[in-house]
Amino acid sequence: MNSQMKRGILEMCILYQFLSDDYYGYDIMVKMKIYFPEVKDSTFYVILRRLNAEGYTEIYYGEESNGPQRKYYRITEKGKKYLEDLMENWRLIRDIVSDLGIE
């Protein structure tokens, strides 16, 4: 997959996961890996990092019974708005592409 296209799609997919639940870094990588087995975890991490830097997600630390505290990511209002835009764009592209006859 083209890297620019891939990154945009992965961004949407990752952000979408956060609508239903909060995750910590490793959790989301495992989850994404199921759908995108060929993508390296570092790619997911870079996207997580960017989403956080842009303020689309926020961090909080969870209580753990053993081991170090885990860093959880939670979607923000700004993030929800951004995700809506991404999904809107995605539907538009999908419709155009299928109208062209590409399945």
Added chain:
Amino acid sequence: MNTIGKEEYLLQVKNAMLFHFSRKDIHTTLEDLNQIFESGKENGKTEREIYNEFGEPKEFIHGLLQDSHDKFMGNLFRYIFGALLLCVLTILTFYQRSQVLLCILTVILPGFIWNLLGGGCLYKIRTESERSLKRFYLYHILTFLIIAAEQVFITLVNTDMDRMAPFGKAVYNLSYLLLIAAVIVMLIAIYRVCRGYYLSFGILTLSCGVACSLFLYLDYLMRFVDAGDSYILGFLPYTVSFAFSVLSFLFHRKSV
């Protein structure tokens, strides 16, 4: 495929990040990586498996740099626009020299505009920590204050030449020393920015501003004429910073 342990992996990432990211960013990234390795082990994976899934350090760093590169491209237009606007406003200032208040306003205001439009976002591409961003703004505010003070001083001297007398030769010599120091700091900052270490960008603008102010002042003292024709020096700090940020961007792009 050769694999390395967690410790060596973290070390490689740290070394690769050293010149491009703030200390805080490096710390956060290493902490995150550590957690990823630990979580992987809890799920029954070996370090080798985690390494294979995460990807090589080189690939990871490339991703991080690509990200900053994209952000830079997104912000470049705003930055150029801010810098150009500032240059125009600064030139206008030099035609309004007679009024002290106007002088301050026209120097400081464009400074803030520049910060809002471009300087801050250019800097942000390399850091995510809010505290260093505040320090960056502080450098810029200092630069503008120094330039404004220098302009006010020249305006005052213009109106009343006798005010010069008590300052005497000491101020003159001190200015020379400061000028040399500022130029040295500026050269170091230029080198660091060219290495892709954008955190030195604030210091570059500051030292450049100080050097230009002092130069303008010394120039004025030496010639004892109205320094109005040296207005180019007024916006030199921004022009130089701008030129070097673009140069460093091109330089950096090659190294990725």
